[in-house]
Amino acid sequence: NAGVTQTPKFRILKIGQSMTLQCTQDMNHNYMYWYRQDPGMGLKLIYYSVGAGITDKGEVPNGYNVSRSTTEDFPLRLELAAPSQTSVYFCASSYVLGGTHSGYTFGSGTRLTVV
Amino acid sequence: GENVEQHPSTLSVQEGDSAVIKCTYSDSASNYFPWYKQELGKRPQLIIDIRSNVGEKKDQRIAVTLNKTAKHFSLHITETQPEDSAVYFCAASRSQFYFGTGTSLTVIP
Numbered sequence: 467n468a469g470v471t472q473t474p475k476f477r478i479l480k481i482g483q484s485m486t487l488q489c490t491q492d493m494n495h496n497y498m499y500w501y502r503q504d505p506g507m508g509l510k511l512i513y514y515s516v517g518a519g520i521t522d523k524g525e526v527p528n529g530y531n532v533s534r535s536t537t538e539d540f541p542l543r544l545e546l547a548a549p550s551q552t553s554v555y556f557c558a559s560s561y562v563l564g565g566t567h568s569g570y571t572f573g574s575g576t577r578l579t580v581v
Numbered sequence: 582g583e584n585v586e587q588h589p590s591t592l593s594v595q596e597g598d599s600a601v602i603k604c605t606y607s608d609s610a611s612n613y614f615p616w617y618k619q620e621l622g623k624r625p626q627l628i629i630d631i632r633s634n635v636g637e638k639k640d641q642r643i644a645v646t647l648n649k650t651a652k653h654f655s656l657h658i659t660e661t662q663p664e665d666s667a668v669y670f671c672a673a674s675r676s677q678f679y680f681g682t683g684t685s686l687t688v689i690p
Contacts, residue, residue, distance in 0.1 A: 499678065508670060508682040509625070516676065524677065556624060566632070567613045567674055572624040
């Protein structure tokens with residue numbers, strides 16, 4: 467049981483490049499989330515998904531896209547990377563039943579630098 | 582959407598003293614209130630949580646209280662130790678999680 471696995475752990479992108487941050491969970495959680503955390507700041511929700519095939523925007527979705535084709539995977543796509551997207555990205559998942567959360571777990575993070 | 586405010590942003594205490602961190606939320610429909618500890622360069626880790634049908638929960642040196650009427654909840658750490666030094670985040674949730682801005686706690690030996 468690996469929990470929430472994120473890859474890569476570190477990445478440097480040039481302005482205008484694209485990349486996909488991978489996130490996989492093996493806990494059969496129905497909800498998955500992507501956050502970004504800027505230095506010394508809190509967590510801002512980018513996108514979330516309540517189940518396979520369903521995604522929704524969070525607080526800061528601009529410049530990102532997501533998909534949820536399976537329960538396990540929730541990749542985050544950056545198109546046309548910009549310096550403002552330099553941040554640490556955390557994926558998380560939880561099990562929600564009847565409006566009640568349990569087992570909310572974070573991945574280990576991806577540190578992204580755009581130069 | 583939900584708005585979570587957290588205070589103070591920094592807190593220094595002497596080892597052995599207590600630390601209290603407070604959060605307020607705006608959405609009365611929020612029903613789950615977790616607290617996370619994040620050490621430098623690591624992922625946030627859940628340390629304690631409380632649901633809206635409970636007023637207080639305790640786990641060894643850590644306790645959380647919830648006042649639904651006033652829409653605020655607090656983290657209490659007693660007998661603080663240097664290893665408690667970290668950034669602590671509160672969150673309020675219904676379906677999405679909304680996080681506070683964090684409190685950097687330093688425990689001085």
